[in-house]
C-alpha cells in the first residue's frame with residue numbers, strides 16, 4: 662500500500678529560522694512595539710537597534726545608533742501589565758495623568774510618557790540624567806550615558822567613592838525638588854557613575870502635588886544616605902533632606 666503523502670508543505674529552512682528569530686524577539690517585542698520600532702527606523706530617527714544593555718523586570722534597554730552614527734538608548738517597557746498595576750499609585754496621584762484612560766496598554770504607555778516628561782524637567786533643571794529625545798507608545802529614546810560605547814556602571818556595582826558623589830546626588834535632588842519633581846525610585850541601582858553620578862529610571866517620578874510626594878522624597882533621601890553611610894561616607898538623613906528641600 663502506498664504511503665499517504667502529507668499535503669502540508671514542510672516549512673523551509675528560512676521560515677524555520679525566521680520563526681525561531683521571532684520567538685526570541687517576541688519575548689522582547691510585541692507586534693505593536695515591533696511596528697513602532699520599524700517606524701522609527703523608517704523615519705531615520707534610528708539607524709540600528711543593537712544588543713540589550715539590560716533586560717530587566719519592567720523594561721529592556723538597548724544601545725542603538727542614529728543615522729549620524731552616534732549612540733543612543735532605546736528603553737522599551739514590557740507590555741506585561743501586572744507589574745505596572747502594582748505601581749498604580751505613582752500614576753493615579755499625579756495630576757499630569759488625571760485624564761488618563763485606564764486600558765492596560767495605555768497604563769504601560771503612561772509610564773513611558775511619564776519617564777520622558779520627567780527627563781524633560783531634569784534637562785531643564787540641569788540635573789545629571791539622560792537627555793530625553795522622544796517617546797512613542799512604550800518606547801523611550803534618550804541619551805546614551807557611557808564611554809567608548811560602553812554604558813557607565815551602576816553605583817551598586819562600583820560602590821561609592823567619595824563624599825562629593827553623595828553631594829552631587831543631593832544637589833541633583835535639590836534641583837529636581839525646586840523644579841517640582843521627586844524621583845520616587847532612587848537608590849544605588851538607579852544611578853550610573855560617570856564623571857559625575859547620573860540619575861536614571863524616572864518612570865515613577867511624581868510632581869510635588871502628588872499626595873505622597875514628600876513621603877517618596879524622604880524614602881529617596883534615606884536610601885541614598887544609608888547606602889553611602891554603610892560605606893563610610895556618613896551623613897544624617899534629616900540634614901540631607903533639609904538640604905534637598907532648602
Ligand SMILES: Nc1ncnc2c1ncn2[C@@H]1O[C@H](COP(=O)(O)OP(=O)(O)OP(=O)(O)O)[C@@H](O)[C@H]1O
Pocket residue numbers: 714715716717718719720721722734736791803804805806807812813815850851861862863
Ligand atoms: N541612558 C542610559 N545610558 C546608558 N545605560 C542606561 C541608560 N538607561 C538605562 N541604562 C542601563 O539599563 C539599566 C536599566 O535601566 P532602567 O533602570 O532605566 O530600567 P528599569 O526600569 O530599572 O528596568 P528593570 O528594573 O526592570 O531592570 C540601567 O541599570 C543601566 O545599566
Ligand SMILES: [Mg+2]
Pocket residue numbers: 850851862
Ligand atoms: Mg532601574
